[in-house]
Structure formats: C-alpha cells, structure tokens
Amino acid sequence: MLSRIIRADEGVLGVRVYHMLNLGVLWLTPVALVSPPPLTSICDTIIALAFPIHGHIGMNYVLTDYVPKVFGKGARGPARVIMLGVTTATTAGLLKLNMDGPGVTGALKALWTK
Template sequence: MQRLLQADTAGGHAFHKAHEFSGYALAGATPLAIFSSKGSILQRTADFLFSVAIPVHSHITMNAVVTDYLPKAARGPARVGVLGMSVVTYLGIMKMNLAGPGLTETVKGLWRKPVPAAAPAAKK
C-alpha cells in the first residue's frame, strides 16, 4: 500500500513504466475516440483505455506534484487524498462507460448543439 501511496518515488521502475505506458494509451486512444463512429467497437475500446489510463497517469503525476511542492509533514494526507481521487475518477469513468453513453460520447456532447425540446400540444 505504501508503494501505491508514493507512486512517484517508492514504486521505482514499475511506476515509471506504468506512467509511460498510460501516456502511450492516452496518445493512441484520443484520435481513436475522435474519429470513431458513435457506439462502434473502436469507440468502446478508446473508452475503456481511457478508464484505466487517465486515473493511472494522473495518480502518478499528482504524486510527483505532492513530492515537489508539499512539505514532508503534509505529504501523507495529501497522498491519501490523491489515491481517493484516483479511485473516484476510475469509478466515475467506468460508470459513464457501462451505464451511460461512454466517456467519448459524453465529451463529444459538449460540442453538439442541444436538440430543441418539442413544443407541448395545444389543448382544444
């Protein structure tokens, strides 16, 4: 557990490789998500790559920020907070992927024009 809390320093080579490969996954999944059609297997693949790569990459990176900018006395509680947010991020993305439209469609929806609501039928 201690190595997971100190993902930037205590993990050594394994966490360095995880950070590197999660970066590759993000770089590969992004164009896949952008250019794939709605609901396609490519889009679902990108969504599930994101669900792992985003929390892993951000967890290791935020631990480096904690190491660089916080005094030693504050690092322990901050690392617990980082781990908690990494878990919440993973669960949130997975919920969107499994019970919603998926991460890709959710983000693409930010650029779509809203569909106007139908006018209610007039009473006679």
C-alpha cells in the same frame, strides 16, 4: 502493494508506467473519437482506467515536490492518501459514465454537438 500505489511516483515501475500511459492516451484518444461503436466501448474502458492512473502518478510528483515545502514533510503521506481517494472516485465515475451513460468518448463528442 498499497504503499506502492500510494507512493506511485517512486521507483522505476512508476516512471515507466507514467511514460507508457503518456504515449498510450496520446495515441488512443483520437482513435477513440473516430472509431466505430463496437471499438469505442473498448477504447472508453481503457481511457477510463488510463487517465486516472496517469493523473495519479503525475499528481504524486507534484505532491512530492510541493507538499513538504508548504505543509512540512509529515503532510506528504496524508496528501498521497487523499490523492488515492480522488483517483478511485475519478475511475469509478468514468467507469459509471461508460456503463450508464454515453461513455467517455460520447461525452467528449457531445461537447461539439448542439
């Protein structure tokens, strides 16, 4: 299971999840920005999970293409493990923002308020 998460860009499942998340966050982000408070917290939780997973799979595509060219094929595995750490930290940070702060949507809305 862990190896499938680390090699997220390989296989049909990773591609499907990536494209479903692509459409999901494209639709959910504007909905979250205009939704009333009870629905906003649900949207924030989904966004806090969807954005990092989408980024993790997408960055694994980049790592697969470019790490072997620059550092050699042996560096691909460690780079993917580091990416998993970045994804985990990002997810934890966004969930903490939702629990202890204004939430992902509140933080985005704060960009346009004085």
